[in-house]
Amino acid sequence: MKIFEIIFTNTLLNKALNWITQNNTSNFLPYHNLYHLFTVTENCYEGANYYHLSETEKIHLLLAALFHDVNYVLDTTLKDARKITLAVEALYQFRKEIPVSENVDWQQAEAIIWATEFPHKEIHNLPITHQIIQDADLMQVFAPNAFVQIIVGLSQETGKTPREMIESQTSFLYNIVWNTQWAKLVFEQKIKRTENEIELWKKLHA
Numbered sequence: 489m490k491i492f493e494i495i496f497t498n499t500l501l502n503k504a505l506n507w508i509t510q511n512n513t514s515n516f517l518p519y520h521n522l523y524h525l526f527t528v529t530e531n532c533y534e535g536a537n538y539y540h541l542s543e544t545e546k547i548h549l550l551l552a553a554l555f556h557d558v559n560y561v562l563d564t565t566l567k568d569a570r571k572i573t574l575a576v577e578a579l580y581q582f583r584k585e586i587p588v589s590e591n592v593d594w595q596q597a598e599a600i601i602w603a604t605e606f607p608h609k610e611i612h613n614l615p616i617t618h619q620i621i622q623d624a625d626l627m628q629v630f631a632p633n634a635f636v637q638i639i640v641g642l643s644q645e646t647g648k649t650p651r652e653m654i655e656s657q658t659s660f661l662y663n664i665v666w667n668t669q670w671a672k673l674v675f676e677q678k679i680k681r682t683e684n685e686i687e688l689w690k691k692l693h694a
Contacts, residue, residue, distance in 0.1 A: 491526040494533050498547060500590045504554050507582045512558045519641030520560040527631045529553040531624030538670040539616055548593060549617045552600035553624065555579045562645055568605050575601055619667035626664055627671065629657070630678040635685050651693045658686055 495501045508525065509515065515522045532553040536546040558578040560571055576598050583594055603618035604625050611618075628634055643653045661682070666672050 490530050490533070494530065494550070500547060500588055500592065501550055501554065503586050503588065504551055504582060507586055508554060508558055512578070514557065514560040517560060517562065518644040519637060520557045520645065523637065524628060525554055525557060527628055528556060528621070528624050531627045532620055535620035535624055535668065535670050539620070541617070545617055547590070548596045549600060549620060551592070551597045553621060555582070555597075556601050556604045556621065556625065564646070572602060572605050614667065620670070623667050623671035627674060629661060629682060630674060634682075635689050639689055650689075654686065654689050654693060
């Protein structure tokens with residue numbers, strides 16, 4: 489994964505990842521785990537480079553990506569907003585516990601985390617950092633070994649069977665409305681491989 493070469497170029501992100509690996513209660517969940525945080529952060533990095541974001545915008549985006557599902561709880565009765573509240577609380581706990589010399593707009597990072605609330609809210613003129621993280625969060629399906637994470641992991645978290653997850657994810661994949669041209673290009677480049685993986689999983693769980 490590219491996560492370490494991304495993180496180690498910035499002291500703040502390095503400290504954030506260190507804090508998360510030690511304090512995040514959901515590091516080892518079946519789906520909303522450390523791998524998911526890494527994948528979304530890597531995706532955000534690619535999106536930030538595509539749009540040539542400033543270093544400040546990029547840092548806020550990557551910080552938000554690292555924290556967006558921290559302390560995720562497996563409770564289907566909780567709305568996504570409550571789960572995001574836990575992630576935001578973790579962000580500010582990190583700020584409180586770890587000395588940070590970098591000039592960080594913490595409210596900006598928080599706002600980017602809130603953009604991941606699902607279903608996504610329709611907001612006119614959504615900032616590009618918000619668009620990128622929304623798309624990056626949904627691009628888990630294109631990650632290496634994604635369907636192990638999705639079919640097995642999400643089925644365990646939701647209580648659905650692997651076959652039910654395959655069907656729901658297939659429908660979900662083709663109904664995603666991507667925000668950015670970057671995500672649309674990634675979709676075009678990787679959809680064929682993803683379709684092939686879906687067919688293999690369907691055969692496995694026929």
